[in-house]
Amino acid sequence: MTLLALEDVACHFTTPAGVVRAVDGITLKIDPGETLALVGESGCGKSTLAWLILGLHPLTRGRISFKGQDISRLRGRGAKGFRARVQAVFQDPYSSLNPRLKVRTILAEPLLAHGAARRGVAAKINRALSLVGLPEMSADLYPHEFSGGQRQRIAIARALILEPDLVVLDEPISALDVSIRAQMLNLLQDLQGELGLAYLLIAHDLALVEHAARRVAVMYLGEIVEDGRTEALFDRPQHPYTQALLAAVPRPDPAHPRATGQIHGEVATALAPPSGCRFHPRCPKCMDVCTKTAPETTIVATEHQARCHLLDSRHVPGTRRGTIVG
Numbered sequence: 001m002t003l004l005a006l007e008d009v010a011c012h013f014t015t016p017a018g019v020v021r022a023v024d025g026i027t028l029k030i031d032p033g034e035t036l037a038l039v040g041e042s043g044c045g046k047s048t049l050a051w052l053i054l055g056l057h058p059l060t061r062g063r064i065s066f067k068g069q070d071i072s073r074l075r076g077r078g079a080k081g082f083r084a085r086v087q088a089v090f091q092d093p094y095s096s097l098n099p100r101l102k103v104r105t106i107l108a109e110p111l112l113a114h115g116a117a118r119r120g121v122a123a124k125i126n127r128a129l130s131l132v133g134l135p136e137m138s139a140d141l142y143p144h145e146f147s148g149g150q151r152q153r154i155a156i157a158r159a160l161i162l163e164p165d166l167v168v169l170d171e172p173i174s175a176l177d178v179s180i181r182a183q184m185l186n187l188l189q190d191l192q193g194e195l196g197l198a199y200l201l202i203a204h205d206l207a208l209v210e211h212a213a214r215r216v217a218v219m220y221l222g223e224i225v226e227d228g229r230t231e232a233l234f235d236r237p238q239h240p241y242t243q244a245l246l247a248a249v250p251r252p253d254p255a256h257p258r259a260t261g262q263i264h265g266e267v268a269t270a271l272a273p274p275s276g277c278r279f280h281p282r283c284p285k286c287m288d289v290c291t292k293t294a295p296e297t298t299i300v301a302t303e304h305q306a307r308c309h310l311l312d313s314r315h316v317p318g319t320r321r322g323t324i325v326g
């Protein structure tokens, strides 16, 4: 059974400057035990989507269901039960841990809030610390006594302590020192194997997710422009935005040469998204239709789809579908 399903999910913020369409019609699903990566530039709505899944923002439109149950309608015990099943690790381990609390209290909080018996708490804290590779004595220290990487391990321990089914990882390594990023990703993968967790792994560059995710969804200005199995998306990217993101990933593998794609300019703002295809002002393959009409989703292969007019054969006589010619 599908673990998490989003159907046409939107979140618009009303601000003094106007309506920000941070998330604008997203459909995706995550199966038990799998990693879906969500990739896109800063400001495209990734964290807003994470907050929607965690129930921290109201939905403007659409539906989110967990194990088949509509979570936006859950109240009281049902809502609390769901919140225990879905946990999160955020980007900055410095601001996500309360500096005034010892690690023991930080880890006990979710257990006690969800009605765990006090007797079992110490053992659960020790197990969570050992899972993330920290010694038991860490429980008696404060967050500032740890390095950034160790703090992120504490944040992961806190996310795991209620034995969730899904962990939303919102750029979990981008604030960490480059030298420890790989080891943190490995830890997350080991934990996934050991505990059968599903991950939504949010990242702003594709390089990070190639070996960590089974499927990848590429996000641009509140929408998913392409999603597919990781290998298919890396080998046969269909959307010019995916192609451009991939061109920025160094990959010294002659068997898989990169398509070259140039994108210019800054990501537009979700306050006034461009007409037609939202990517058109930056797209090296922009056609007349792209400025006027939003593209439909085209299924290009099993579990691989993209939203681009290039995939609509009526508009590309004689060219290979979706390929950027350097």
Ligand SMILES: Nc1ncnc2c1ncn2[C@@H]1O[C@H](COP(=O)(O)OP(=O)(O)O)[C@@H](O)[C@H]1O
Residues within 6 Å of the ligand: 013, 014, 015, 020, 021, 022, 040, 041, 042, 043, 044, 045, 046, 047, 048, 049, 269, 270, 271
């Ligand atoms: N609470 C909010 N109120 C108004 N605008 C917001 C709010 N949260 C996020 N935004 C805007 O929504 C867009 C998406 O932001 P965010 O989800 O943080 O993107 P990302 O995580 O991909 O960098 C941005 O334009 C951001 O300024």
Ligand SMILES: [Mg+2]
Residues within 6 Å of the ligand: 046, 047, 048, 170
């Ligand atoms: Mg973010």
